[in-house]
Amino acid sequence: MLSQEEKQIQRAVQEAFPMAEDVDWNEVYQRIIYRYSTPHGLEHVKEEMYKLEDKGEIIIHHIKPYNNPVEAQTLNGSPKKIPTTKLWHHKSCGQCGHIPGYPTSVFWMMNKLEIDYLDEPHQTSCTGWNYHASGASNPVALAGVYVRNMWRAYETGYFPLIHCGTSFGHYKEVRNMIILHKEIRDKLRPIMRKLDMDIVIPEEVVHYSEWLYVMSKKAAQQKKYNLDNIKAAVHTPCHVYKLVPEDTIYDPEVFQGRRPAAPSGTVQNFGAKLVDYSTWWDCCGFGFRHILTEREFSRSFALFKKVIPAVEEGNADIFVTSDTGCVTTLDKSQWAGKAHGFNYNLPVLADAQFAALAMGADPYIIAQIHWHATDVEGFLRKIGVPVDDYKEKFVQYLQDLREGKAEPQYLYPKHRKIDFYLSLPDRVKWYKKDVPK
16 A cells, blocks of 8 residues: 555646656666676776876876866766866867857857856867768777867867767767777887877866756856747657766756766756657657768658657657757758648757857847758747847847948857967977967
């Protein structure tokens, strides 16, 4: 016989997870934990990492007190340190190319929160997309790209923050490979020394959505619009939480710890109501190889397996996610469905855009909703954003730029000449402010 308290908990769980009875939880956890986890366990990998540091084999880029770290709990209960300031931005090829309002929203929020950051002009692609899509490259080359980018962050003194979910998952796998395989390090070290670098590994691999989540309660204090009437469905990107899943952060306050804390917790902390839907665990349809070879599969999967369940089961007003491929696929696949009479038009935003818009960011200059295929304006009108005023100012701004009557607006001071800060070995002096302008 259940007690009153147990019955109350049971009712709350059923209300929060109406689709839970349709999900085989054992299958889900088996697939997440045992298929994608590193066979050595994350704690073991970190222990080995510190042993290599003691032997002088690698350099660890430690999170310092000046990074103001916040501890979050991972899937296996181990704490993960999330630095909150003095951050080095490892941007995303896809974000910058397809959803430019995604990284600008991150920078805009960091300005609002007075976060110290460096938008690195020397960062390269992580090459993860190439690897996952085509299987090209080799372990030493992948490790070289990773270490080269992490060295750049290390020498500036800013801690790396990874924007792309693919880069995030890929880098965690590469980190584990470097630590656990001496033969990789032996081949990698002479290559890095030719570049006047060494093997440097950050103490944690941190995704921007983790930063946003731990900062979201503070950010929400600057919220300009009321989201109480908004129902939000969340899609957590596969590469964020299914690659090295034991490194994913969870919080009992977010879906009772049954979903990754980010981005669900961010949406929750901004006041929107999270809704459940039966296909929350599924991929958005992007994948990698099939977006290149079977594009219609991606489009139909995104519509029928994600968008339609989010609308019909969760009655969602908005779809929020935290990766380049997911925003692109869930948003831009909907026009294909519209051509066949499936006009669901569920706006899709990155958590950074969602939060920035709630804080009053310009929908066009900052969040750049005009790059989206779905109608985001309807969602903005629902929360009270004066869309028409913003649009009129944006059109005038573009006209003034064309006629030379206005200067481009920058989110941070422009970098100096590229040939100046590319020079070796003093390539970071420009930032240390000890060289003449």
